[in-house]
Amino acid sequence: MPNILTPVLMVTSRVTRISDSLIYSRKVLAIQPGKNRPILEVALHGGGGARTISRYALEALGRLDMDYSILKAIATRSRAEQLIRAEAVAKAVKDGKPKLRFPRERPDQIWPVLPKNRQFPIGVGTGMHHLRVLNQHILNRFQDLAEPLVARATTLTLPHRPTDPERVSKAEMDRRKAEREAGSDIPLRGKGTAFPEPASITAAVKAAGFTKLRLVCLWYRDETRLRMLTTLAKTYNLDNKGLDPRDGQEIDLYGGTITAVFHFMGDFLTHGSPSGRTKALKPADAALDASGGVLVGAWCETHIPTADDAPGLKPAELEDIDAKPQTKTILAGRDIASQYVLGKNAQGVIQPKAPDHPTEMALLDLYRSLGIIDDRIANALRPEPRHALYGPDRIAHVGFHIRQQNKRKGERTSPKIVVTATALVPPAKRGDVWQLRGWSSAVPRWQPYRSAQNQFHANQYPQEAGGKKSYRHRWDDIGAVIERALEDLVEELDGRPYVVTVDEDSARRIWDGLQNSKQSSHPGTGKNKYWLPGYSLQEDERPDAIIRVNIADDRVPPPVAYTRVLSTRDGEKEGETTNALYEIETDFGTPVWLLCNVPRNYDGGNSGRLGAKYTRWDAKRAVISENREDRRKSEMPEPWYTMTATEIFPIALNDRVSHEALAFATAQLCHQTMYWSGRARYPVALHAAIQMDEDHPQYRRTAQSADEEPDIDEQE
């Protein structure tokens, strides 16, 4: 936490699952003999099913005032398990695949930590109640040796989102209730939708300088074509029955300004080598033609390649024949935004549920890739009256995303650094549409988000120039690139002020001024070349403020509960969850804000808020019953959630700035995303920048583990 003088003790808890084998674990928890001694975490060494105690751990344990029972226990267990393994392997020479079973007794002194996150009879997460009990325990133990951070709720009222249920006045609600009693079936509160009004899509398309939007739907499985068609019909209020366009026939979705074309594209979309794909796209050329001011978006079918697609290939090689990155690159090269939807998975052809969430979310994300901004951003940013003077709704909100992609196993190239950015630019005239501009380190110039993303996707991740650099040198160079980007942006903005949002975790290695420990010092005192984004620019070109956002679970304190002071009479009420914005009292400088989030999984309709009232030790067993109402899943395998928080820390670079106004605006832009039904962890501009990176064809995370794993028998 910034601007706090005393050390901050952050307490949290986690569920660690215990493995039945030690020789495949990286870590063990060890119970020390004697009373009141902490549990030790001991790292193990070696690989390939032969892990044992590391030399360093040996020394550390030796130096501790303790007997050698832990070391002996680890060594004994490692030997015993390796023996079991050797026998299984020897047997496998005769019978084929080795089958490994380790004893499943309750561990004694040594508790091996489950090395991988895989299906397990116990789910993750501790639940809210557990955190509250822990909080009380800490308060009791520390008494007045430590004091909790003081956080006060702010007056921020969160924007009403299109996805929220309809807001209904009391009079209208009464009228509807009366009508329902009279037999009508109107809903008391209409359900919200994440889909924008067709009219506002058209407005955004026109504002971007196009005459119409054409969605080109490329498919190779009838079922997928039908799902796309159904979703379009639903969101544009068309009659689904008569809707059965021929291949290549352009159908009207909304007043001639939004249309769709379907094309069967078997050769283009199925897995295989990259050669011949551009040719295979030919039949759709007319539909993809953007001349005459048409904004084109491609909506494609895909599936994850398996051994069926290319018999004989190893899992790692399947990545090379995946059509998705190949086709995405081709479409991006033609300045066409693309979005994919899975036609089948391991279970076979996907049978959509109602509503068909995957297809709907895919279509929404295509709007995002096209850079369409409707009025939801302007609605969300409406400031409190006292902030109107500074006016966060009249400034540009810029987000910079920085990521290093490390080398994966078997890769030879050096780590790559990716920087993407977006700028949410206010209209020159109030009431006009906001614009989204994009920038990337691969194509370092500001353009409409759509073009910036397409060009970024058409290019390989930039390789590091100038030979091998030191850590410091590399990040200073990235800082310089970003300063130039901001300089360019200032010209585009033509005098409108702007703020820059970055994630603390990934950005503090470039900018000293973001670090907690530097909050009381001055520019030029750190090791880094740059103090804050834009700080090296001329004074009148600098951003108004840098907004530091942090979501790291080990750096942002977890909220446990809140107290509401009742206004009507003296008294307080304890609340369990909150999604409000809180201001943290600091010892010097400005305050810092915490935006509390309730995970949707915890709050969602089916979860039943596991862990709200008791801890995992009281988890309920499964109930098997003929009676449907009595049936219940076991609670233990489910995930148990707790509240999370987003830290928002505005650092002003001039004295016009209202810190609180910027904290409010940031919270509002987390609450209202471009095209998502809930909250996002990052505000719109930063989120859109991260999305650009994650949709890149080279952003893949299908790394193969070389580590040998025991075959765990399916049982229970």
Added chain:
DNA sequence: TAATCCTCCGCGGGACGTAC
């Protein structure tokens, strides 16, 4: 003295779960 080994640490990221 330079090269190599070893471990810590920061942080990227994979896997799995739920929600809409």
Added chain:
DNA sequence: GTACGTCCCGCGGAGGATTA
């Protein structure tokens, strides 16, 4: 399809210790 939460591994830089 995307989003987030949880919890673990493991890469690669930094820097000390060891070896050629």
